[in-house]
Amino acid sequence: MNYILLAIIPIIIGGVTLYGMIKGVKVYECFVEGAKDGISICIRIFPYLLAMLIAVGVFRASGALGAFTNLFSPLVRLIGLPGELVPLIFIKPLSGSGAMGVFSDILKQYGPDGIIGITASIIMGTTETIFYTLTVYYGAVGIKKIRHTLWAAMLADLAAIIMAVSLAKMLK
Numbered sequence: 001m002n003y004i005l006l007a008i009i010p011i012i013i014g015g016v017t018l019y020g021m022i023k024g025v026k027v028y029e030c031f032v033e034g035a036k037d038g039i040s041i042c043i044r045i046f047p048y049l050l051a052m053l054i055a056v057g058v059f060r061a062s063g064a065l066g067a068f069t070n071l072f073s074p075l076v077r078l079i080g081l082p083g084e085l086v087p088l089i090f091i092k093p094l095s096g097s098g099a100m101g102v103f104s105d106i107l108k109q110y111g112p113d114g115i116i117g118i119t120a121s122i123i124m125g126t127t128e129t130i131f132y133t134l135t136v137y138y139g140a141v142g143i144k145k146i147r148h149t150l151w152a153a154m155l156a157d158l159a160a161i162i163m164a165v166s167l168a169k170m171l172k
Contacts, residue, residue, distance in 0.1 A: 041140050048139035052132055056095040065090060080165050082116045084109075088123060089161060093130040093154070100124075115172050122164035127157045 020027040059065055068090050073083035081089075088106060092099040103124050110116040130153040134146055 045136055045140045048135045052135045053095070056091070056098050059094065060091070060098060079162070080169070081161065082119060084116050085120055085123065088120055089127075092123065092127050093132075093157060095132060096129045099129070115168055118171055119164050119168040122167055123161060126160035126164060128153060130154060130157065 017027050020030070065087055069083075069086040072086055072090075076086055076089075077083055084106060088099060088102045091102050103120055106120045107117055110120075112118070112121065130150065134149060134153075138144075138146060138149075
């Protein structure tokens with residue numbers, strides 16, 4: 001079974017290549033053309049990505065994350081969310097790597113098997129890096145007005161957080 005799991009990506013790549021060859025597609029030329037498009041997309045979204053990464057770095061380094069944590073801790077305790085998870089909830093919509101750092105710290109400090117660790121794990125798996133995703137994907141295609149996307153994504157994250165608290169309490 002482990003061999004199959006380790007080989008799944010090469011099997012998929014081989015299967016797609018073989019299918020393309022059977023259909024008469026010039027697989028190598030298509031791959032090279034796609035790589036060229038990928039590089040141009042990277043160049044187009046780089047300014048948006050850089051701005052987002054700098055904003056997240058400033059947010060964490062300035063102490064604003066700590067201030068938000070202290071401000072919202074009493075409110076989140078009313079809904080049953082451990083206050084220790086507030087930094088994770090604030091950083092996750094901004095940065096996946098920043099959230100992973102906060103998540104790692106939570107697991108080191110509180111362990112993976114307690115209510116805090118389980119809730120943090122569920123939050124990491126069910127919430128989205130909203131602002132990063134909007135920046136990269138909308139920036140790549142040149143969309144400037146996001147309309148209702150932000151509010152819908154934030155509402156989905158809120159629902160995921162509430163469910164994470166409920167589910168962790170049921171599991172514990």
